[in-house]
Amino acid sequence: MARALVQATLPHLDPKTHYFERTNGLVTLSIVNRPQVGVPYGTLPRILMAWLCTEAVRTQNPELLLGKSQADFMRKLQLATGGRDVARLKDQAHRLFSSMISLTGKRGDETGLENISIAKRAMLFWNPRDPEEESKWESSLTLTADFFEEVTSSPIPIDMRVLHALKQSAMAMDIYTWLTYRIFLLRSKNRGQVTIPWERLRAQFGAGYGSRRSLTATPEDQAERDRKATSHFRFAFERRLREVLIFYPEARDAIDATKAGLTVRACALHIEHRPSWRTRDPVTLS
Incomplete structure (x- = not known):
């Protein structure tokens, strides 16, 4: 998972607005998107983020291949391919990929700012009426250079099986x-x-x-x-x-x-960190 989104989390429920802000004394997380789109919320963006970060670390490539159909991508995410799930994933993917996320941290007179734009480009060849229909081209997502550097240099290792087991909350x-x-x-x-x-x-x-x-x-x-x-x-x-x-x-x-x-x-780590991963931590929330 991306370190910034472990320190300050996305909304759990739909805030029903195109701007969301959460402050934890030291750090303020803000998310902004177009009014007709809204901000990402709930469990799906978290699964999406974990998959994106994992693929970026695994492939060391900012261009991620999503599959030739929406159902293909949903199977990569280990999600059901039913009608309601198809609509929810498409909506949350649109919200997440087009959002601008900012983290502002203050400690005394010191101020730190980090802007996070996840996607540089997204090409989604998905048929909304038939998620199993394969396109001639494979859908893809290209991460921004800053986000790719963030998740590949200092990712937070998690077990995707655990994340899926907890996806009801x-x-x-x-x-x-x-x-x-x-x-x-x-x-x-x-x-x-x-x-x-x-x-x-x-x-x-x-x-x-x-x-x-x-x-x-x-x-x-x-x-x-x-x-x-x-x-x-x-x-x-x-x-x-x-x-x-x-x-x-x-x-x-x-x-x-x-x-x-x-x-x-301090106790045993859930997943061992690689020695090459940096522990860059300019602002720690708690």
Whole structure:
């Protein structure tokens, strides 16, 4: 998975807008697209991103071949080829490939900015009425030079089988990729453990569990709303975390959920990193 999209995640649900923003204290993720297209959301863009990154690393080529039919590509993604799934994939692929993603990080007086455009060119010869129909030409996607360099020089290794097993929940998929990365960072930086407050985790993973700001609410009322929203998020997060740990059992004894936050300790890596991969990490969210 691309490092930038592990640090700040895509929306879980449809924000019903062409602009999405999420801030986690240190980093702001923003996604913008044309109004008639909208931003990518849910589990499909995450599967798409993982496949794109994996293929780029495997082939070391920015041009990725998607197959001669949409059904062919869906089988590469290990997705069902039914009518509803065909429409959803086409919609989410369009949203993802045409989006502009920006990450802005601030720490004190320091500011960092990274713009991510995934696709330089996409040629999709898909028949919307017959996903099995083969075209004379193979559909392809060409990654931008910056994105290709990003994912091939410092990718986050994940197990695609685990990602598919968790694909009923976008949050579970995000927790899995984040936990894999977080434990790697602890080991690479020789840190024994880290504790992330629930409020910061809610900002990173649980945008849908926020408490709306009210112009008429007193500070005490708003604080109570935030407390309840964080409690609701923590319940959902721990539930999804238990699902993730089924597939990452080495981390079970390395995690403690307390009132202060989630403590993660260094433990065995889920997937070994290649020595040649850089640990470039200009802004760490949590």
